[in-house]
Amino acid sequence: MMQASSIDNTQKLQLSPLDTPSRLLLGPGPSNAHPTVLKAMNTAPVGHLDPAFLRLMDEIQSLLRYTWQTNNPMTIAVSGTGSAAMEATIANAVEPGDVVLIGVAGYFGNRLVDMAGRYGADVRTMTKPWGQVFSLDEIKHQLNTHRPAILALVNAETSTGARQPLEGVGELCREAGCLLLVDTVTSLGGVPLFLDEWGVDLAYSCSQKGLGCPPGASPLTISPRAMSKIQQRRTKVANWYLDATLLQKYWGRERTYHHTAPINLYYALRESLRLMAEEGLENCWKRHQLNAEYLWDKLEGLGLSLHVEKDFRLPTLTTVRIPQGVDGKAISQKLLNEYNIEIGGGLGELKGQVWRVGLMGFNSQKENVDRLIEVLQKVLP
Amino acid sequence: MMQASSIDNTQKLQLSPLDTPSRLLLGPGPSNAHPTVLKAMNTAPVGHLDPAFLRLMDEIQSLLRYTWQTNNPMTIAVSGTGSAAMEATIANAVEPGDVVLIGVAGYFGNRLVDMAGRYGADVRTMTKPWGQVFSLDEIKHQLNTHRPAILALVNAETSTGARQPLEGVGELCREAGCLLLVDTVTSLGGVPLFLDEWGVDLAYSCSQKGLGCPPGASPLTISPRAMSKIQQRRTKVANWYLDATLLQKYWGRERTYHHTAPINLYYALRESLRLMAEEGLENCWKRHQLNAEYLWDKLEGLGLSLHVEKDFRLPTLTTVRIPQGVDGKAISQKLLNEYNIEIGGGLGELKGQVWRVGLMGFNSQKENVDRLIEVLQKVLP
Numbered sequence: 001m002m003q004a005s006s007i008d009n010t011q012k013l014q015l016s017p018l019d020t021p022s023r024l025l026l027g028p029g030p031s032n033a034h035p036t037v038l039k040a041m042n043t044a045p046v047g048h049l050d051p052a053f054l055r056l057m058d059e060i061q062s063l064l065r066y067t068w069q070t071n072n073p074m075t076i077a078v079s080g081t082g083s084a085a086m087e088a089t090i091a092n093a094v095e096p097g098d099v100v101l102i103g104v105a106g107y108f109g110n111r112l113v114d115m116a117g118r119y120g121a122d123v124r125t126m127t128k129p130w131g132q133v134f135s136l137d138e139i140k141h142q143l144n145t146h147r148p149a150i151l152a153l154v155n156a157e158t159s160t161g162a163r164q165p166l167e168g169v170g171e172l173c174r175e176a177g178c179l180l181l182v183d184t185v186t187s188l189g190g191v192p193l194f195l196d197e198w199g200v201d202l203a204y205s206c207s208q209k210g211l212g213c214p215p216g217a218s219p220l221t222i223s224p225r226a227m228s229k230i231q232q233r234r235t236k237v238a239n240w241y242l243d244a245t246l247l248q249k250y251w252g253r254e255r256t257y258h259h260t261a262p263i264n265l266y267y268a269l270r271e272s273l274r275l276m277a278e279e280g281l282e283n284c285w286k287r288h289q290l291n292a293e294y295l296w297d298k299l300e301g302l303g304l305s306l307h308v309e310k311d312f313r314l315p316t317l318t319t320v321r322i323p324q325g326v327d328g329k330a331i332s333q334k335l336l337n338e339y340n341i342e343i344g345g346g347l348g349e350l351k352g353q354v355w356r357v358g359l360m361g362f363n364s365q366k367e368n369v370d371r372l373i374e375v376l377q378k379v380l381p
Numbered sequence: 382m383m384q385a386s387s388i389d390n391t392q393k394l395q396l397s398p399l400d401t402p403s404r405l406l407l408g409p410g411p412s413n414a415h416p417t418v419l420k421a422m423n424t425a426p427v428g429h430l431d432p433a434f435l436r437l438m439d440e441i442q443s444l445l446r447y448t449w450q451t452n453n454p455m456t457i458a459v460s461g462t463g464s465a466a467m468e469a470t471i472a473n474a475v476e477p478g479d480v481v482l483i484g485v486a487g488y489f490g491n492r493l494v495d496m497a498g499r500y501g502a503d504v505r506t507m508t509k510p511w512g513q514v515f516s517l518d519e520i521k522h523q524l525n526t527h528r529p530a531i532l533a534l535v536n537a538e539t540s541t542g543a544r545q546p547l548e549g550v551g552e553l554c555r556e557a558g559c560l561l562l563v564d565t566v567t568s569l570g571g572v573p574l575f576l577d578e579w580g581v582d583l584a585y586s587c588s589q590k591g592l593g594c595p596p597g598a599s600p601l602t603i604s605p606r607a608m609s610k611i612q613q614r615r616t617k618v619a620n621w622y623l624d625a626t627l628l629q630k631y632w633g634r635e636r637t638y639h640h641t642a643p644i645n646l647y648y649a650l651r652e653s654l655r656l657m658a659e660e661g662l663e664n665c666w667k668r669h670q671l672n673a674e675y676l677w678d679k680l681e682g683l684g685l686s687l688h689v690e691k692d693f694r695l696p697t698l699t700t701v702r703i704p705q706g707v708d709g710k711a712i713s714q715k716l717l718n719e720y721n722i723e724i725g726g727g728l729g730e731l732k733g734q735v736w737r738v739g740l741m742g743f744n745s746q747k748e749n750v751d752r753l754i755e756v757l758q759k760v761l762p
Contacts, residue, residue: 005575007663011446015655018421018648021433030426030641040399041645042423045411045595047723052402065392079597080461083640084622115621194386208641214426216460216597216643238619240496241465257728259464260411260589262597264422265643267399274396281388342428347638 026357026372027344028158028317030208030215034362037213040271045263053263056270057251063273064219067188067281068203070195074244075221076251077269079262082185082206084242085218087115089181089202091239092230093150096120101148106130107159107347108183112152119238124148130349131160131308136168143176150179156187159347161319162308163191170199179226185209188219189276190288190316190360201226210316212361213272217265288315291364298373307354319354328355331379339375407738407753408725409539409698411589411596415743418594421652426644437651438632444654445600448569448662449584451576455625456602457632458650460643463566463587465623466599468496470562470583472620473611474531477501482529487511488540488728489564493533500619505529511730512541512689517549524557531560537568540728542700543689544572551580560607566590569600570657571669571697571741582607591697593742594653598646669696672745679754688735700735709736712760720756
């Protein structure tokens with residue numbers, strides 16, 4: 001034992017068993033997980049190289065490809081939350097000196113700028129007021145100006161609720177000889193996505209929004225075109241944990257140990273993807289759209305106005321303008337503390353200006369809209 | 382909806398609900414989680430900025446400090462598995478050009494070498510045959526030779542089962558003006574650790590070994606001395622997800638949103654730490670030691686020999702030499718497939734030479750040793 005020292009108990013808390021409040025999570029995520037998915041978390045883990053676990057990894061890969069509508073062999077879940085999957089795209093695709101053009105119209109565009117800079121990119125930005133989107137003409141013009149190696153766009157800007165259309169962007173990128181990198185954190189599972197048809201080369205998402213799973217294992221997909229850039233890197237990927245060339249050997253045929261996967265989260269992710277396939281992707285998208293439209297009508301019925309133009313609104317996340325003279329934070333705290341309903345506040349440019357209301361995955365249900373509206377009627381002045 | 386394309390169902394698997402085998406995990410980790418801990422995973426998530434969650438983060442911080450015997454304010458769980466916490470120490474502490482001296486006597490020493498190189502370190506190594514440890518004299522000599530900014534040692538080498546003593550190393554590092562970075566992945570919770578007394582500046586671990594929790598949220602601690610090096614960096618930390626200066630603002634008083642934590646894993650981690658405090662750290666260490674000694678006796682009783690000299694054996698992980706003429710892999714596959722017991726094989730230099738038997742956290746029980754020995758008696762030739 002070799003233990004001579006005595007133990008310091010200063011930090012030894014005596015705690016009661018876990019007792020957390022039961023919230024309806026209608027913020028920007030996490031959303032409530034499907035009960036079947038939650039239940040899967042309470043399953044004894046097997047080893048990360050157990051044949052039973054390797055089969056489950058294959059299932060996750062196939063179903064992620066289905067959900068994203070891609071055939072990319074390199075489609076996996078990263079062992080971290082959505083931001084880790086985001087960083088995985090940047091860390092792998094960017095080599096120092098690469099020109100990376102980033103569309104910034106919200107908080108997560110800025111996060112891409114920060115990340116790309118850390119990996120030595122020559123970062124160029126095109127910007128729009130938060131809540132707006134880029135047109136094909138604007139994108140084309142910027143591609144011609146900057147001649148980037150990578151164009152990065154946020155398909156679903158979680159800070160604004162805007163949906164950046166992607167149809168046609170892939171062709172522009174191919175003409176310009178650059179890769180297309182896309183944030184689908186708040187769209188996967190809830191918003192139509194056709195990655196292959198749209199020519200998307202790198203995309204990432206999370207588990208706790210459209211997929212209705214707890215957070216912690218995050219989808220990542222890389223096209224063969226992008227993988228070939230990665231394989232031709234002059235330098236090692238400057239991030240060991242997220243190095244796609246190593247992850248590929250664990251998820252692929254070699255099954256080489258890389259890290260210990262968060263087994264129980266993969267159980268949950270597998271179940272959430274299975275349930276989504278059971279519902280059918282098209283039905284799932286439709287459900288999100290219909291419930292969002294129902295929410296929008298109801299909110300406008302309360303006299304509230306929505307921040308994003310209807311054509312570009314995300315069905316998963318709605319930004320509601322806080323009326324003049326109303327203390328937005330006081331209202332959302334009242335919702336949380338008195339009604340156990342979480343909604344989000346504004347970030348960055350929209351801080352204090354909007355609430356963010358999510359209807360994602362399992363939570364995209366008409367009953368949840370009714371519950372929220374009923375409470376809003378009570379608490380709004 | 383704007384959806385003209387039709388859905389490709391090639392990758393749409395039709396799966397049955399999750400059905401995984403029930404294994405006794407006596408490999409190098411993950412180990413089986415305590416039932417109370419597993420049950421905590423099946424709790425509806427709250428938001429990552431919910432006051433109830435922020436309280437839970439504080440509890441995790443205190444109890445991690447207790448478990449590591451440190452008062453470092455910057456003691457948190459990283460939202461990834463042990464390798465992510467490992468990378469967090471390197472990514473934050475290393476600036477390009479820093480001399481980093483790494484003790485390599487196993488697989489995870491080599492991983493530190495790989496990671497430190499990716500962050501631009503001038504890497505120097507001191508090596509030992511796998512399964513041995515470094516003496517204070519050897520360390521002192523190497524510190525004088527290389528004058529590093531950081532010395533990195535693996536306290537518990539998961540690939541060999543050797544325990545690198547740390548008493549006295551911190552003083553040498555202070556004399557040499559360098560930071561001490563330590564891998565405690567397979568020691569935290571199972572092996573006496575007194576980080577502050579031993580002058581350790583950076584340490585990392587995982588949840589799925591000594592703590593008896595599923596994998597996915599990983600302890601990280603950084604001393605004020607190391608934080609001051611980090612705050613004085615000339616360059617941004619070259620890893621956004623693991624940037625301690627950003628993580629500090631989420632875990633500290635500011636509570637600034639950084640990423641969405643894997644809520645349910647933090648529930649589980651909190652419960653595993655609570656149970657450990659209930660047992661008492663000293664009792665927990667003692668239990669690991671006694672059950673390991675019981676295992677060693679029994680294994681030697683079967684005529685098997687152990688790879689590591691007794692004084693430096695980890696109580697959490699035992700490397701057993703595969704007898705001449707025995708097909709080690711066939712035995713471990715038989716254990717898994719016929720008896721639902723997982724043990725590990727050798728890695729790297731020890732590939733094909735040893736089995737790795739873990740008795741960690743909840744799994745460190747006399748009954749588990751008896752069950753393994755009974756089966757080994759049957760399957761060994």
